[in-house]
Amino acid sequence: MKITFTLNMDVIEHEVEPNITLLKMLREDFDLTGAKEGCGGGECGACTILLNGKPVVSCLMLAVQADGQEIITIEGLARGEVLDELQKTFISTGALQCGYCTPGMIMTAKGLLAENPDPTREEIKTALSGNLCRCTGYKRIIEAVESAAKSNG
Amino acid sequence: MKYVGKSIVRVDGVKKVTGDLKFVDDIKLPKMLYAGVKRSPHAHAKILKINTILAERHPGVRAVVTGKDFPKRAGLYLADKTFFAVDKVRFAGEAVAAVAADTVEIAKEAAELIEVEYEVLKSIHNAKEAMKKDAPIIHPALGDYKVVPIFKTIPGTNISEHFKLRKGNVEAAFEKAYKIFEKDFYVPHIQHTPIENHVAIAQFDREKNLTVWASCQSPYAVRAALSDAFDVPLHKLRVISPAVGGGFGAKAGTTLEGIIIPLAMKVGNRPIKLTYSREDEFVSSYVRQALHSKFKTAVDKNGKLLAVQNEFIWDGGAFTEYGVNIAKSAGFAAVGPYDVENIHCDSYAVYTNNPVGGPYRGFGMAEIHFGIEQNMDHIAREMGMDPIELRKINAQKPGGTTATGAKVDAACGLEECLDSVVNEIDYHTPSEQPADPNKVRAKGVACGMKAPSMPNNAGSSAVIRLNEDGSAFLSVSAQDLGQGSDTALTQIAAEGLQIPVEKITIKTGDTDHTPYEWQTVASRITYSTGNAIVKACDDIKSQLVNLASQKLDVLEEELILDDEHVVWEKDPSKRVPIKSLALGLQLADGSGIHGPIIGRGTFVPEGVLNFDSETGLSEKPVVFWTYGAYGVEIEVDKQTGNIKVLKATTCFDVGKAINPELVKAQCEGAVVQGLGSAIFEEIIMKDGKFRNPNFTDYKIPTSGDMPEMTIKIAENPQYDGPYGARGMAEPAMIPAAPSIVNAFYNATGIAMNRLPLTPERVVNALREHNK
Amino acid sequence: MKSFEYFKVKTVAEAISRLRDNPDGSHILNGGTDLIIRMKENHLHPDRVIDIRGIEGFSDINFSEKEGLFIGACVTLGEMAHHKSVVEHYSLLADAAEMVGSGQIRNAATMTGNLCNASPLADTATPALVLNAVVIVEGLTGEKEIPVNEFFKGVRRTSLEKTDVVKGIRIPYEANLQGSFHKASRRKDVDLSTVCASGVKIGDEYRLALGAVAPTPIRLPQVEKFLRGKEINQNTIKQALDLIDEEISPIDDVRSTKEFRTHLAKVLVQRCLEQMV
The missing domain is CATH 3.30.465.10 (Uridine Diphospho-n-acetylenolpyruvylglucosamine Reductase; domain 3)
Known part of the structure; x- marks a missing residue:
């Protein structure tokens, strides 16, 4: 069926089958492979994108549910070579290792800061608890979010 | 130093924060097909018949293969596995057949249409049971399997490796002991769970060149294994590992590559992709072997360990091609970081019908230290001694001896590490107790050590090419799995060449284009590849100096590299930019000499010796030992059984931190991964079948579980390491679980002899204790 | 995921009419986080999926x-x-x-x-x-x-x-409501309840409920009846907890044994009651 939605600021008209997840459509139809499938069951957060500004797992959403909505993926954060503040602080604090969870992690953090620009450490930990990372131990990720909040403020 | 020892930011940062980095599952090739796998529902069964007709006729299916197409056995140390079950299945989840189809969905549907008739055999799921005389034999042909000669299989049994360590005279020591302590421990199966599941693509071209894209730690080892298994010559087999979304050992060997290659052989030149689901990952990739361990320890009245007699029984699962080396590694480290004169250790790799065991971060060591380090606390308590004091009395120290009788290196910094964590966690000051009477806090400490477990001649190589603008390409096949090797290795090259990091691009992971690397495992890359890079830099330097001496008319010995120039030490104003020599030197008469500058460096550790086959002793069995310690503070909710790790501190002796922040980041990750193994993680099985093959019921730590962390680094230089560095990323995991369990004892007075400390186990233990 | 027809309905009437056309083969889609997993795993394969999120007032x-x-x-x-x-x-x-x-x-x-x-x-x-x-x-x-x-x-x-x-x-609104929710799980964040519990006190009435200890989430009528009008103290809590065994029928599964669930049910009810003191 035909859907119309905003994808990384572009208005898109697209034909998609109802039984395709949003994640699959983004990766296969739009080559937006930043969102990853880590578990397919909403437990790892690697497929997190922003739906109307809020982080959701795109593996548990049908592509057709995007109709009329606004979607931002990791590919939509940077403006050309100018990185988003969170992307900068993830690099400067060393908040990534293998990089597989990183796009989802940044999108969740982006959603958090949009809603709560000055979160406490505990709020950050809770907000990110739906994004599994097996490499970093999370410390630097939390610091990156704190640091981005500071720069934004 | 200008570049080494500096915490520069990761060189792979931008592509990872933007989603630009393409992992294997992100690769889309024209006309790509997808594989679906038919797996065994039984843990042990004879295959009577496989009917593939329905799958073959299913629309969109392009090829079907079964085990009888490829019966050749393969394996890294012991060739005991086939990529598809042939005569029988040996674990639930083993691949029996596979299809290639136009879409993932069709492939899955078609795989289900394959009909397999089984005759179910008696299965065995406990390694101790599997060692008994009447146990069903899982590999009756074990005696015929090809095995690296340093391992000892026992044909006719389920034992695929028996490593014996015999040092001193244990019996005599037990006789004169002041006290003897005996303890048993159990560590269950757990899994690496990288966030990226296993994935690979395979494609033949018209000339039978095979290209494999795989998320793998060791492209060259994968190439060797696949070449052997499928009789493709090495020069016609290219393995590309573009990015690895976490490994921890899970991606050290070959797993799913062998499933798609037979399919690729049947579909002309079309590429085939197989991406594991999380459930596939749990069930059909590697798990960490379970361990039954037993310790009998003799102590004199001062707390000196006189003798240790121990036994390690490893549940290797259905195949132990990699697992045999884990059993061996545990055996030669039998007593952990302590100096014990008399040791009698038996370490067995044992086949069971459980999932396949493989290397997992710190392999062998994390598991045996669970017992070793609890034992130290236990002995200290029974002797009325301070556990730190007991450890210090027995610690391996420079000039002492290791378990195999080797001399402890002058750079052993175990005591320094222990002092650091004791101090940092303020171990001797009891925890402040929370107001809630149902909660109790306490501290715990543990030590650990590990050496790279690898063949004595595991080699590395590096090629550096200079560009005419003064930049350089560094080519190696060490894989950055997240640990930061791309960055650290670039720093080593920058230091050697005196060219800034930003001007060096590192290329990895392509066996057609990047030079040989044995494997990215064993915490050996900084050391081994680093040494190869140092040599490649030296090679470049000698070429540059030779040309510059002609140009400047000074002695070669008086020239150094500095600030992108070749500089005359006696008068630094006499200098030549490196870039002007990158393509050789043009002489005054216009003629050119030398041509483009390429540096090559190869490295193999020197003097690593085999073990004595009867005693297991060796004067230099490994390249180095990395020592370290943990301190933790935990809180136990005595009603719900939940444990919270409040604080963790670590100190490891890394020789030289090439990039201190990356070293710390490895420790932080290891703390949290180790915490998971201590309180959450366990593969729950019933008759060999996974009951929790998903993140809903196999819990790994989240950001909410992260303790406050303080990471310290000790730097006693490794004599043959690049700039003094030695490996540390695995060792950082080892003392995690024992330190938490020791803290648990200090909180509750209860010793837990098995992992993990789940809420239910904690509550039951408290109830038992309070009876 | 098997294929299906997707309807994004605008009114309740339209939703009902879509359901009526194929009551056995239809499933309502709301947040989707449970339905889509179950469809992916092939536990459910409806012929039609009716997305109700566009119905006016449904997000109020x-x-x-x-x-x-x-x-x-x-x-x-x-x-x-x-x-x-x-x-x-x-x-x-x-x-x-x-x-x-x-x-x-x-x-x-x-x-x-x-x-x-x-x-x-x-x-x-x-x-x-x-x-x-x-x-x-x-x-x-x-x-x-x-x-x-x-x-x-x-x-x-x-x-x-x-x-x-x-x-x-x-x-309904209760002016003087005292209440709390408690959850026991293996991991602090993002985990299913091993057991969960809620308790409220409204005047002299106590209401208690438990999850994961029976085929459905349940109230604890016997405990509530016992407590009615009583003051919460060590003694009444102990007596109340003794009544719990009779009210619950937990099972063994991969997350817990029934014995541990029984233990946790008591711990959580105790925590509910203690917060009412």
Whole structure:
């Protein structure tokens, strides 16, 4: 069926089958492979994108549910070579290792800061608890979010 | 130093924060097909018949293969596995057949249409049971399997490796002991769970060149294994590992590559992709072997360990091609970081019908230290001694001896590490107790050590090419799995060449284009590849100096590299930019000499010796030992059984931190991964079948579980390491679980002899204790 | 995922009519976090999926002392948990909602969905039970109200007809409500309840509910009856806890044994009661 939605600021008209997840459509139809499938069951957060500004797992959403909505993926954060503040602080604090969870992690953090620009450490930990990372131990990720909040403020 | 020892930011940062980095599952090739796998529902069964007709006729299916197409056995140390079950299945989840189809969905549907008739055999799921005389034999042909000669299989049994360590005279020591302590421990199966599941693509071209894209730690080892298994010559087999979304050992060997290659052989030149689901990952990739361990320890009245007699029984699962080396590694480290004169250790790799065991971060060591380090606390308590004091009395120290009788290196910094964590966690000051009477806090400490477990001649190589603008390409096949090797290795090259990091691009992971690397495992890359890079830099330097001496008319010995120039030490104003020599030197008469500058460096550790086959002793069995310690503070909710790790501190002796922040980041990750193994993680099985093959019921730590962390680094230089560095990323995991369990004892007075400390186990233990 | 027809309906009437056309083969799609997993895993393969999130009023959440709280069917758990009136007057419900899945899940999942799934361990079910919530339903015969205490019929079974559409949940207002939600799980964040519990005190009446100890989330009528009018102290708590064994029928599964669930049920009820002192 035909859907119309905003994808990384572009208005898109697209034909998609109802039984395709949003994640699959983004990766296969739009080559937006930043969102990853880590578990397919909403437990790892690697497929997190922003739906109307809020982080959701795109593996548990049908592509057709995007109709009329606004979607931002990791590919939509940077403006050309100018990185988003969170992307900068993830690099400067060393908040990534293998990089597989990183796009989802940044999108969740982006959603958090949009809603709560000055979160406490505990709020950050809770907000990110739906994004599994097996490499970093999370410390630097939390610091990156704190640091981005500071720069934004 | 200008570049080494500096915490520069990761060189792979931008592509990872933007989603630009393409992992294997992100690769889309024209006309790509997808594989679906038919797996065994039984843990042990004879295959009577496989009917593939329905799958073959299913629309969109392009090829079907079964085990009888490829019966050749393969394996890294012991060739005991086939990529598809042939005569029988040996674990639930083993691949029996596979299809290639136009879409993932069709492939899955078609795989289900394959009909397999089984005759179910008696299965065995406990390694101790599997060692008994009447146990069903899982590999009756074990005696015929090809095995690296340093391992000892026992044909006719389920034992695929028996490593014996015999040092001193244990019996005599037990006789004169002041006290003897005996303890048993159990560590269950757990899994690496990288966030990226296993994935690979395979494609033949018209000339039978095979290209494999795989998320793998060791492209060259994968190439060797696949070449052997499928009789493709090495020069016609290219393995590309573009990015690895976490490994921890899970991606050290070959797993799913062998499933798609037979399919690729049947579909002309079309590429085939197989991406594991999380459930596939749990069930059909590697798990960490379970361990039954037993310790009998003799102590004199001062707390000196006189003798240790121990036994390690490893549940290797259905195949132990990699697992045999884990059993061996545990055996030669039998007593952990302590100096014990008399040791009698038996370490067995044992086949069971459980999932396949493989290397997992710190392999062998994390598991045996669970017992070793609890034992130290236990002995200290029974002797009325301070556990730190007991450890210090027995610690391996420079000039002492290791378990195999080797001399402890002058750079052993175990005591320094222990002092650091004791101090940092303020171990001797009891925890402040929370107001809630149902909660109790306490501290715990543990030590650990590990050496790279690898063949004595595991080699590395590096090629550096200079560009005419003064930049350089560094080519190696060490894989950055997240640990930061791309960055650290670039720093080593920058230091050697005196060219800034930003001007060096590192290329990895392509066996057609990047030079040989044995494997990215064993915490050996900084050391081994680093040494190869140092040599490649030296090679470049000698070429540059030779040309510059002609140009400047000074002695070669008086020239150094500095600030992108070749500089005359006696008068630094006499200098030549490196870039002007990158393509050789043009002489005054216009003629050119030398041509483009390429540096090559190869490295193999020197003097690593085999073990004595009867005693297991060796004067230099490994390249180095990395020592370290943990301190933790935990809180136990005595009603719900939940444990919270409040604080963790670590100190490891890394020789030289090439990039201190990356070293710390490895420790932080290891703390949290180790915490998971201590309180959450366990593969729950019933008759060999996974009951929790998903993140809903196999819990790994989240950001909410992260303790406050303080990471310290000790730097006693490794004599043959690049700039003094030695490996540390695995060792950082080892003392995690024992330190938490020791803290648990200090909180509750209860010793837990098995992992993990789940809420239910904690509550039951408290109830038992309070009876 | 098997293929299906997808309908994005604009009105309740349209939803009901789509359901009526194929009552056995239809499934309502709300937040989707449970349905889509079940469809991916092939536990469910409806012929048609009816997306109700475009229905006017379904995303409303409002409160008055007279009418109580109304939570539209499509209000997400995240929105509900942070809604001023919920935090102020129904804090245990806010706490329970915050314990469902991850932040991402809560940005899609809804309380209506959580209740309609009728999982024995639904986190928002125990507060709904003790708050005497009412499920507002529209079906072929018009609107009806089902008290949540009569809503759950078994594991994943409710009293809804196949042609019913839940419009939302109403929770009466109680001025002097004291209550709390407690959850025991293996991991602090993003985990299913091993056991969960809610308790409220309204005047001299105590209401208690437990999740994951029976085929459905349950109230504890015997314990409530025993406590009625009594003061909460060590002694009454102990007596109350002794009655729990009779009220629950937990099972063994991969998350816990029944013995441990029984233990946790008592710990959590004790915590509910202690907070009322």
